[in-house]
Amino acid sequence: MSEAPERTRDTGGDVRPVAVLVGPPGAGKTTVGELLARRLGVTLRDTDADIEAALGMTVADIFIEKGEDAFRAAERDAVTAALAEHPGVLALGGGAVIDPGNRAALAGHTVVYLEVDVSDAARRVGLARDRPLLIEAPRARLAALLRERRPLYDEVAALMVNTSGRTPEEVAEDVLARISA
Numbered sequence: 001m002s003e004a005p006e007r008t009r010d011t012g013g014d015v016r017p018v019a020v021l022v023g024p025p026g027a028g029k030t031t032v033g034e035l036l037a038r039r040l041g042v043t044l045r046d047t048d049a050d051i052e053a054a055l056g057m058t059v060a061d062i063f064i065e066k067g068e069d070a071f072r073a074a075e076r077d078a079v080t081a082a083l084a085e086h087p088g089v090l091a092l093g094g095g096a097v098i099d100p101g102n103r104a105a106l107a108g109h110t111v112v113y114l115e116v117d118v119s120d121a122a123r124r125v126g127l128a129r130d131r132p133l134l135i136e137a138p139r140a141r142l143a144a145l146l147r148e149r150r151p152l153y154d155e156v157a158a159l160m161v162n163t164s165g166r167t168p169e170e171v172a173e174d175v176l177a178r179i180s181a
């Protein structure tokens with residue numbers, strides 16, 4: 001008998017992501033997600049891109065024109081849909097874990113928390129203007145985000161991978177080894 005297609009292997013027919021990446025802005029979810037997906041021969045889905053496609057606006061413009069609550073509502077829909085539909089690697093936005101419903105929906109998934117320290121996160125996000133929460137006092141905001149959200153990332157994570165001082169390639173290799181173990 002031929003092997004079952006990859007998307008249904010070990011899941012009783014359910015479609016579920018092979019890995020879901022969570023962590024603060026600058027942890028490298030999008031970058032590592034792309035590398036990991038390539039190594040696994042699957043695609044990356046990123047909820048920020050899904051939200052931008054759904055609303056036809058950039059994340060920054062959604063925050064400015066519609067407000068954070070509207071962004072979080074769209075994010076809830078994007079997380080729910082992606083968890084149910086996407087068989088590859090899924091990268092969430094850093095704030096997706098704030099919503100209790102999203103945290104509950106992540107139960108049972110292979111959720112990987114990409115950890116990063118404040119210095120590395122600040123260096124990585126730099127002066128980019130595409131993260132509306134980090135436009136003012138980015139280092140202080142990042143420090144607060146990391147402190148406030150760490151328990152939430154811990155709550156949903158099945159695995160933790162440190163990214164500080166490591167290249168995206170090294171992180172992707174580590175994630176691959178850990179999810180394959």
Ligand SMILES: Nc1ncnc2c1ncn2[C@@H]1O[C@H](COP(=O)(O)OP(=O)(O)O)[C@@H](O)[C@H]1O
Binds near residue numbers: 025026124
């Ligand atoms: N391990 C890493 N080392 C150095 N730079 C990184 C690393 N991971 C990501 N970056 C860089 O940091 C920035 C933010 O990465 P990104 O993948 O968008 O993070 P996230 O999606 O977690 O916010 C990008 O410019 C990316 O190239």
Ligand SMILES: O=C(O)C1=C[C@@H](OP(=O)(O)O)[C@@H](O)[C@H](O)C1
Binds near residue numbers: 096131132
């Ligand atoms: O941490 C947050 O609240 C956010 C993180 C961003 O995604 P990344 O974590 O991929 O930068 C994006 O969803 C939005 O700017 C809000």
Ligand SMILES: [Mg+2]
Binds near residue numbers: 030048091093
């Ligand atoms: Mg991202």
